[in-house]
Amino acid sequence: MVKMNKMVRKLELDLKLLKKCKEENLFPKFVKFKLSNPRLGDDVKINDCYLNILNAEIKFKKRQLSRRHRIYNRLRCNFQDYVTVLEYARCIRIMDGIVREEVEKWSKTHSTKLKDLRDAQGIDNTIIRLDPVKNLSSHMLSSVEHEALCNALHHAYPFTNIDQIQLISNMEYFYARLLGVKTSFYHWEENRLMN
CATH class of the missing domain: 1.20.58 (Methane Monooxygenase Hydroxylase; Chain G, domain 1)
Structure with missing residues (x-):
């Protein structure tokens, strides 16, 4: 018993x-x-x-x-x-x-x-977690947008191979945009000029 x-x-x-x-x-x-x-x-x-x-x-x-x-x-x-x-x-x-x-x-x-x-x-009820999203704009984020930004890295597809030339080109374009440099052509016109 x-x-x-x-x-x-x-x-x-x-x-x-x-x-x-x-x-x-x-x-x-x-x-x-x-x-x-x-x-x-x-x-x-x-x-x-x-x-x-x-x-x-x-x-x-x-x-x-x-x-x-x-x-x-x-x-x-x-x-x-x-x-x-x-x-x-x-x-x-x-x-x-x-x-x-x-x-x-x-x-x-x-x-x-x-x-x-x-x-x-990764669940811990005793620790108060910081908000992973830092909103630097005046736009108020909705809860759906905030959730999407919190989980953005988990939903990205991994690269199978990296195109070095395209990566460098994108980085240069990004840097130029940050500095406010204007080029004589737009980035989407780059393919027409190369052909």
């Missing part, structure tokens, strides 16, 4: 951890699978797949918990039929003391896991 009570309490704590992960959009290690291209880790479809795996695990744990709860309740009823009320109360108190120690240990482990997942995700 003690073993079954431990199983029930462990499943309850596991289920609580998984629901908290789902609520905060965190994915435990067992949910993530190895990708051939690590840059796909932030892809929406991959995250949906992770979420489906997490939901399936939550459903599995719920079914397992209800099954174990029924078995545990039957064991308690059967045990209560064979002993006196005083013996039953003492046994339950001893059992609760044994299980309480295990529950405290599991709770610490789960809080550590949750903290590690938050740290890996």
Whole structure:
């Protein structure tokens, strides 16, 4: 009966951890699978797949918990039929003391896991973060524009190869624009002059 009570309490704590992960959009290690291209880790479809795996695990744990709860309740009823009320109360108190120690240990482990997942995700509720967007214009940014500017680096496609000539040309044009230098032709006319 003690073993079954431990199983029930462990499943309850596991289920609580998984629901908290789902609520905060965190994915435990067992949910993530190895990708051939690590840059796909932030892809929406991959995250949906992770979420489906997490939901399936939550459903599995719920079914397992209800099954174990029924078995545990039957064991308690059967045990209560064979002993006196005083013996039953003492046994339950001893059992609760044994299980309480295990529950405290599991709770610490789960809080550590949750903290590690938050740290890996970059979520920290105790630190006030500075705004990554510095608006140097008089234009007031909408929340959508602000969000787009915050995530701009995450949505850029990586270069497969760098065109050195075009890069130098763009840098020179940018520098000339900063200094206010006017050229005799526009930058889009550059291709016609070269042909």
